[in-house]
Amino acid sequence: MQSPLFAFTEQQSQDRYxxxxxxxxxxxxTGHDDILARKGAMVAYQxxxxFDGEYQSHQQQARAWTGEGxxxxxxxxxxxVYFANLAQYVHVLDVEQDGLTVDSSYVLAMDSSLHAEVLAVDSQFGISGSGKYQLNITGRGKIALMTSGPPLMLQVTPEKYVNADADAIVAWSTSLRVQMQAQTHSSGVWRRRGSTGEGWELSFLGSGFALVQPSELLPPQNAATGGLAGQFGMGQQGARGQNQGNVWS
Known part of the structure; x- marks a missing residue:
């Protein structure tokens, strides 16, 4: 049998990821280093x-159902084990002492030695109904993230802070200070991006990095059953459907 498909062979490496x-x-x-991965992300294995469901308390199950976990x-x-999710671009990061904060929608897999804690970014700012939850990843190990297209890594310094659309930001250094604000002063802010085409944004201050993807849509989680809206992460079948309270839903 001959085909150009045979050019897509396995990449040989001694690396874990x-x-x-x-x-x-x-x-x-290797038998003593488990991996935690997004359910359903395995596409092949040798x-x-x-594969076992990771134990979750009732509170953790509720958070996962609402998009908070x-x-x-x-x-x-x-x-x-080979992992993929809806042809999203995959990136491997080393989590070290500083830690990593990431939107859970973009996590593909991570070392079981890492610890993940749910963090409400907006809670300290009192923005009612925004419901923007992230995962604070601590410990030492590797994590694989996904983006819709090739991302941009922006350096944050005390002299140069970064603003990012809340729908485009993927991850950032946990050491950064984060502020949430609306990019409009009109009464339409509570509508999807108001009348300006822009809505909620996150401002990052301090020293670290912010990872931004070239898309303002979450990865679709149920594209097969969600129709066109589901394919773009919207509606009841899309990722946004899991968090209807968001002002950016």
Missing amino acids: TLQNAQMLRVTL GLVE LDLMRCSGQGS
């Missing part, structure tokens, strides 16, 4: 690998 292409990740398991599965054993 290896990108097979821009949209697929391989993680190697070896003796087990992350529904995970635990992958263990010996072999290689």
Whole structure:
């Protein structure tokens, strides 16, 4: 059998996390280093690998259902597991002492040694109904994030702060100070982006980085059943449908 498809061969590497292409990740398991991954993100595997639902309390289950948390599965054993999610671009980061804050919608997989805590970005600012929840990732290990298209990594310094659209920001250094504000002063702010085409934004101050994707739509989670709206992360079947209280829904 001959075909140009045979040019898309497995990328050989001794690294634990290896990108097979821009949209697929391989993680190697050696029997004592479990991986936590987004449920349903496994597209193939080799070896003796087990997949189990990660235990969640009732509170954690409720948070995952409303978009405030992350529904995970635990992958263990010996072999290689290939992960992907709706052809999103995949990026591997090393989490170190400073920590990482990330929108849970963009997490593909991470080392089980990392700790994730739900964080309400807007709570300290008292913005009623905005409901913007993130994951604060601490510890040491690797995490694989997804973006809609190639992202932009912006450096934040005390002399140069960064503003980002709340729908386009993917992750940032936990050490940064974050402020949420509306990019309009009109009464239409409570509508989707008001009349300016812009809505809520996050301002990052301090020293660190902010990762922005070239899209203001969350990755669709149920594209097959959500029709056109679901394919673009909107409506009851899209990722936004899980958090209807958001002012940017």
